[in-house]
Amino acid sequence: MTARPWTATVLTLFPDMFPGPLAHSIAGKALERGLWAVEARDIRAHATDRHQSVDDTPFGGGAGMVMRPDVVDAAVAASADAPGPLVYLTPRGRPFDQALAAEWAAGPGVRFLCGRYEGVDQRVLDKRRPVEVSLGDFVLSGGEPAALVMLDACVRLLPGVMGAAQSLAEESFENGLLEYPHYTRPAEWEGRDVPEPLLSGHHARIDAWRRAQAEEATRTRRPDLWSRYAAARDEVNMARNEGAAR
Numbered sequence: 001m002t003a004r005p006w007t008a009t010v011l012t013l014f015p016d017m018f019p020g021p022l023a024h025s026i027a028g029k030a031l032e033r034g035l036w037a038v039e040a041r042d043i044r045a046h047a048t049d050r051h052q053s054v055d056d057t058p059f060g061g062g063a064g065m066v067m068r069p070d071v072v073d074a075a076v077a078a079s080a081d082a083p084g085p086l087v088y089l090t091p092r093g094r095p096f097d098q099a100l101a102a103e104w105a106a107g108p109g110v111r112f113l114c115g116r117y118e119g120v121d122q123r124v125l126d127k128r129r130p131v132e133v134s135l136g137d138f139v140l141s142g143g144e145p146a147a148l149v150m151l152d153a154c155v156r157l158l159p160g161v162m163g164a165a166q167s168l169a170e171e172s173f174e175n176g177l178l179e180y181p182h183y184t185r186p187a188e189w190e191g192r193d194v195p196e197p198l199l200s201g202h203h204a205r206i207d208a209w210r211r212a213q214a215e216e217a218t219r220t221r222r223p224d225l226w227s228r229y230a231a232a233r234d235e236v237n238m239a240r241n242e243g244a245a246r
């Protein structure tokens with residue numbers, strides 16, 4: 001029996017949105033090779049009335065509709081066979097980041113619950129206690145685009161998906177920094193030269209230049225990341241100095 005590949009199970013009102021863009025390029029090739037699998041399950045299949053309704057008006061009034069707890073709960077219950085944590089996509093969740101992508105990629109898969117309208121009735125969240133995750137501080141019209149983005153980030157971390165492991169190790173966020181800038185041929189283009197250290201063939205100089213560029217980009221573009229990185233770096237240096245003084 002072959003091992004089950006890393007599997008994304010998506011509970012959605014729009015199953016045709018999957019795999020969508022993930023059928024192309026790196027994720028698409030990996031999907032064809034069986035390195036991961038995606039199964040979109042229609043929440044509407046769990047509707048019980050003759051109109052197949054999945055939503056209703058909000059108690060307390062207000063605009064929009066709310067996804068019914070009984071229908072969503074039945075969809076979640078029917079997905080109990082699927083591997084990985086249950087994740088509800090919502091702007092109220094913890095922000096998605098590279099560390100969470102790595103955590104999910106290291107497991108057997110992930111189960112996404114995609115909201116539509118104003119979202120799902122709070123009682124089903126209280127009962128099922130999914131991990132609530134946001135793609136960012138903006139409002140999408142549904143959880144599906146967020147699931148696609150998060151899946152892309154996970155799939156490229158799966159073993160065998162990317163060519164050179166090196167290209168993953170040096171990427172933005174892997175070491176708490178944004179990545180350094182890249183250059184390719186021609187060495188001079190429209191009067192702009194490639195930075196000299198990159199042409200030197202001297203690995204230590206290239207590494208030092210890239211590290212300095214990564215630090216500068218992080219410091220100027222993302223002060224939030226920079227202060228975390230600088231604090232961690234200072235702690236390591238202090239521990240080193242204390243060790244040397246002993």
Ligand code: SAM
Binds near residue numbers: 115134139142143
């Ligand atoms: N009324 C909700 C609010 O203000 O927080 C927004 C509902 S939104 C129109 C419909 C669905 O899209 C949500 O239930 C959620 O599943 C998804 N969604 C919207 N923005 C998202 C985000 N930033 N991250 C993850 N999912 C999001």
